[in-house]
Amino acid sequence: MATDPYKVPGIEDTSIDHIVKAEAYDGKVRAMAVSTTAMCAEAQKIHNTSTAVTCALGRFMTGSLLISSDMKNETDTQTTIIKSDGPIGGMTCVCDFGYKVRAFPVNSVIDTEYHHPGKVNVGAAVGQGMLTVIRDIGLKEPYVGSVELISGEIAEDFAYYLAKSEQTKSVVALGVLCENGEVKHAGGLMVQLLPSADDKTIDILEQRAAGFPDITFLMSEGFTPAKIIDLFLGDPEVRYLSGSPVSFSCPCSKEKMSRGLITLGKEELTQLTDDPDGISTECQFCGSKYHFTKEDIEDLIKSI
Numbered sequence: 150m151a152t153d154p155y156k157v158p159g160i161e162d163t164s165i166d167h168i169v170k171a172e173a174y175d176g177k178v179r180a181m182a183v184s185t186t187a188m189c190a191e192a193q194k195i196h197n198t199s200t201a202v203t204c205a206l207g208r209f210m211t212g213s214l215l216i217s218s219d220m221k222n223e224t225d226t227q228t229t230i231i232k233s234d235g236p237i238g239g240m241t242c243v244c245d246f247g248y249k250v251r252a253f254p255v256n257s258v259i260d261t262e263y264h265h266p267g268k269v270n271v272g273a274a275v276g277q278g279m280l281t282v283i284r285d286i287g288l289k290e291p292y293v294g295s296v297e298l299i300s301g302e303i304a305e306d307f308a309y310y311l312a313k314s315e316q317t318k319s320v321v322a323l324g325v326l327c328e329n330g331e332v333k334h335a336g337g338l339m340v341q342l343l344p345s346a347d348d349k350t351i352d353i354l355e356q357r358a359a360g361f362p363d364i365t366f367l368m369s370e371g372f373t374p375a376k377i378i379d380l381f382l383g384d385p386e387v388r389y390l391s392g393s394p395v396s397f398s399c400p401c402s403k404e405k406m407s408r409g410l411i412t413l414g415k416e417e418l419t420q421l422t423d424d425p426d427g428i429s430t431e432c433q434f435c436g437s438k439y440h441f442t443k444e445d446i447e448d449l450i451k452s453i
């Protein structure tokens with residue numbers, strides 16, 4: 150039996166959301182591609198987002214995931230934030246080790262504008278603003294980088310961030326295709342030139358980037374992340390280094406919520422005990438609800 154040229158170590162089932170890492174051109178270029186259809190559908194369901202927000206949030210989660218893929222320790226985490234003046238207002242995304250992603254938009258329901266039929270104008274939804282990336286990899290201080298948004302279309306905003314804040318020349322492509330309000334396909338590609346890349350390699354990749362089809366079109370044609378990388382790079386020597394499933398996942402719990410409540414301080418917590426029914430809190434990332442009785446809150450006050 151012939152071996153599968155698109156076989157990626159760590160990936161058995163290519164139908165589930167997954168990320169693939171590869172290198173090519175004698176190690177001068179690295180590439181990552183990811184399928185995030187189920188992840189984006191989950192975010193759509195949790196936040197009950199309208200089409201423009203589903204597309205913007207999906208692209209934002211997918212791009213955040215791609216730039217977070219160098220995490221090495223289980224406690225590493227990355228928070229990306231867009232604050233902007235468009236109707237969406239902004240978005241926050243957290244990527245934890247193991248490709249676990251969670252996110253929420255400031256506004257879930259807005260009108261959808263289109264570039265042309267079928268192509269959502271994400272830039273109009275996002276508007277102008279800032280993209281901030283906070284990486285906590287266990288050092289004394291987290292690394293924080295911030296850039297102005299170029300277009301609000303998300304992919305070029307991440308590429309600009311990588312060029313400006315991390316001095317890495319990158320091509321970033323992101324796509325979320327919605328049909329009747331539901332996520333049909335979602336995914337992304339990031340190709341980075343390492344400092345050793347020569348002008349010839351740079352030229353080849355710039356040419357390939359110029360006419361490259363939409364990621365969601367390729368996915369609808371059956372392209373897996375490994376095949377998307379192959380099509381973009383066009384290098385017969387491409388090496389698939391590793392793959393891993395990715396998912397929408399929130400680690401919230403009642404205990405973590407109570408730590409948040411404690412930060413309100415004694416005075417404010419004491420006011421909360423006025424209500425004999427206690428209080429209900431909701432996780433803004435995943436919508437899980439946690440109830441604290443009057444007694445729970447009194448215990449928290451005692452613990453301060």
Ligand SMILES: [Zn+2]
Pocket residue numbers: 399400401432433434435436437
């Ligand atoms: Zn949660």
